[in-house]
Amino acid sequence: MLQQTDRLKATLSAALAFVRWLLYSCFVGAAVGLVAVAFHLGIDLAAELRGEHPWIISLLPLAGVAIVLLYRACGMEKDRGTNLVLVAVRDAERLKLRTAPLIFLSTILTHLVGGSAGREGAALQLGGSLSAYLGKKLRLDEMDERIIVMCGMAAAFSALFGTPLTAALFAMEVVTVGRMYYAAMVPCMVSSYTAALLAHVFGIHAIHGYPVHDALALDPLPILQVSVLGVLCAVLSIFFCVVIHSAPKLYAKYLPDPLVRGAVGGALVLGLSLLVGNQTYNGAGDGVIRQLLAGDTIPEAFLLKILFTALTLGAGFRGGEIVPVLFTGCAFGVWAGPLLGLPHGFSGALGMSAVFCGATNCPLSSILLAFELFGGTGLPLYALACGISFMLSGYYGLYSEQKIIYSKFRPEWVDKKAH
Secondary structure (H helix, E strand, O other): OHHHHHHHHHHHHHHHHHHHHHHHHHHHHHHHHHHHHHHHHHHHHHHHHHHHOHHHHHHHHHHHHHHHHHHHHOOOOOOOOHHHHHHHHHHOOOOOOOHHHHHHHHHHHHHHHOOOOEOHHHHHHHHHHHHHHHHHHOOOOHHHHHHHHHHHHHHHHHHHHOOHHHHHHHHHHOOEEOOOOHHHHHHHHHHHHHHHHHHHHOOOOOOOOOOOOOOOOOOHHHHHHHHHHHHHHHHHHHHHHHHHHHHHHHHHHHOOOHHHHHHHHHHHHHHHHHHHOOOOOOOOOHHHHHHHHHOOOOOOHHHHHHHHHHHHHHOOOOOEOHHHHHHHHHHHHHHHHHHOOOOHHHHHHHHHHHHHHHHHOOHHHHHHHHHHHHOOOOHHHHHHHHHHHHHHOOOOOOOOOOEEEEOOOOOOEEEEEOO
């Protein structure tokens, strides 16, 4: 009888927790989703203005200084960006609410003047800081605060990118590779779905997929070809991470004043844009990705995108790294894949998935991303490319506070930080 009573109490407690988290998740998804919608519209407006007035990129040096001054005025000059959000989930470190308006304004300014950056990394900071504030107001304990921060990350990512399943899993997987926070699964999914539906209500046509019509079936030759491409994508993801992490160190070494770094970094991006002769590598580059998948090939595009992104983010401009990673993977894939005998569009899609996986160390999220962006055709080969890239990318990663607690080669504890 006592055991039955204990089981009944446990079941009742689980049911109450389920209802409570449904309410919390919907609330966070709606609140963060609304802010993400405004963020999405702001970035789209900034990109549209730059397209209509290309001369705006001449303001890059001034914008670099302005962003540094904005963070300095708010006492956040040494802000660690997305890394702080990861620490907030893993170690329950407090996030400041001021992070949200700062990343909101500075990322839009970066896109307005043509800095090479994405928005999804910024979304993780935006959603994480807002949900942390909501968790504080709801008087959640330390463990529940971690879950609600992941809910905010998933909601912002989902509203901006239109991949709700990937957003939910990514928020759970990216913090500590090898240990999933399964208690956050339902809350993250509900928050993610709520934000995605809200974005749709406001008429935001998030990415509903890229046009890939030449995916291959699971046969011996494609398996071999995709395996080779996966190896190359792992190498490229390491190179991307090394360059992105090296840029701020080189800036700090030769330009110790953050204001000078902002101005010089902006001038370097401006000069490189003028040298290229167009704005292909300014902004996030989603339109260029679609052109590449549709048939274009620019052999040097993946190297130039890495350079533009490193110069931008290393100088103190704000934004995300995820879309530049996807751009880099796509540009490399459409160039290298056909050399291996793979179809053009399928190669670009494989490159996007595999380089994203190698850079983020999130294999399950990467496979889901391929499914949500490109559909189910060829999914086993996407999974193969992602698995190989994950395994061979070692302990490199976009986020230095990301922990990899299990070896990628053996079932043993390693507990390393990505670098």
